[in-house]
Amino acid sequence: MVVFWLLIGFAFAAFVVRVPARWLGIAALAIWLAVLGVHLSMPGGAVARAIGGSFAGWLVGGAVLGLVLGYRLLLRGLSRRAGGGQASDPVAVPEAVPVVGGDRSATMSDDELDRYARHIVLREIGGPGQMRLRGANVLLVGAGGLGAPLALYLAAAGVGRITLADDDSISLSNLQRQVLFRSDQTGQPKAQAGAAAMGALNPHVTVTPLMRRVAASDAALVAGHDLVLDGTDSFAARAAVNAACVEAGVPLLAGAIAQWEGQATLYDPARGGPCMACIFPVAPAAGLAPSCAEAGVVGALPGVIGSVMALEAIKHLTGAGQGLRGRMLIFDGLYGETRTIGLTARADCPVCGGRGA
Ligand SMILES: [Zn+2]
Helix, strand or coil, X not given: CHHHHHHHHHHHHHHHCCCCHHHHHHHHHHHHHHHHHHHHHCCCCHHHHHHCCCHHHHHHHHHHHHHHXXXXXXXXXXXXXXXXXXXXXHHHCCCCCCCECCCCCCCCCHHHHHHCHHHHCCCCCHHHHHHHHHHCEEXXXXXXXCHHHHHHHHHHHCCCEEEEECCCECCHHHCCCCCCCCHHHCCCEHHHHHHHHHHHHCCCCEEEEECCCCCCCCHHHHHCCCEEEECCCCHHXXXXXXXXXXXXXXXXXXXXXXXXXXXXXXXXXXXCCCCHHHHCCCCCCCCCCCCHXXXXXXXXXXXXXXXXXXXXHHHHHHCCCCCCEXXXXXXXXXXXXXXXXXXXXXXXXXXXXXXXX
């Protein structure tokens, strides 16, 4: 009986610290073989009595358990093969249907353990942090300059479910900085082409293309997500995403770029700090904040700010380090300078009502 309770304790501990199923199986097989060996070589001995049971009993019990586990593995293999067959044609997928079906099993596969090995060895992320990324559901608004590195790094990092919203299609002038797309994709919808590229990079994540903008009235859409990332390029679009996030109580990682300078911050009034409207209450006067199309933007800048946003998203979702809630990181690419300023909520904010003050 001693061995039986040891096995139960061992299995429970392995479940708590998320030992991969393969190691668990090998360990259980080794213990079973050792028990059989003791019963066979010293039947009725002190060790055999301490273990309990008989050679025949352990043999039959192990064989039955092996058959059950083998049958389960066979079923899982068959369902995986069936699921893989559905993800072959991303172009034909209608709006809001996942292009690539991620693996929703409870533990990471050997492929995932290998893929995320550099995350798993980081003390601040580790296996539990990677599982949090795997279970996360984020909404990425805008598949442009900021959206391109965000989409690639979030998919590569193994963020389990990503919705990519954009109503635009790829043009030649995008390709100077939007590294998510290729020259032969001009004219294609950005949401679908981006989702297909993310699925090709990491088949373990589920990407849902949404070929429309996110409006201020989209709180219900936003509410289903753990985090929203805004890479849109106009004040009106950013204000709409902010309003939807405030109403849904979902944190918003926002970035903006123009010419040589960019900024990134986390708006999360539900948990402290300002919303976007606390900092930018009114739209800038026409001509004061020209778009990238009017004022220009250096090609690698969205890569810098988009990557900062992806890094902050990984930190936020895993709980690593200190995020940008109530702080704004400002990067001046022309002079190679970075600074961080503090942000506070406005008690009279018309959008969040200063609830984060
Ligand atoms: Zn506010």
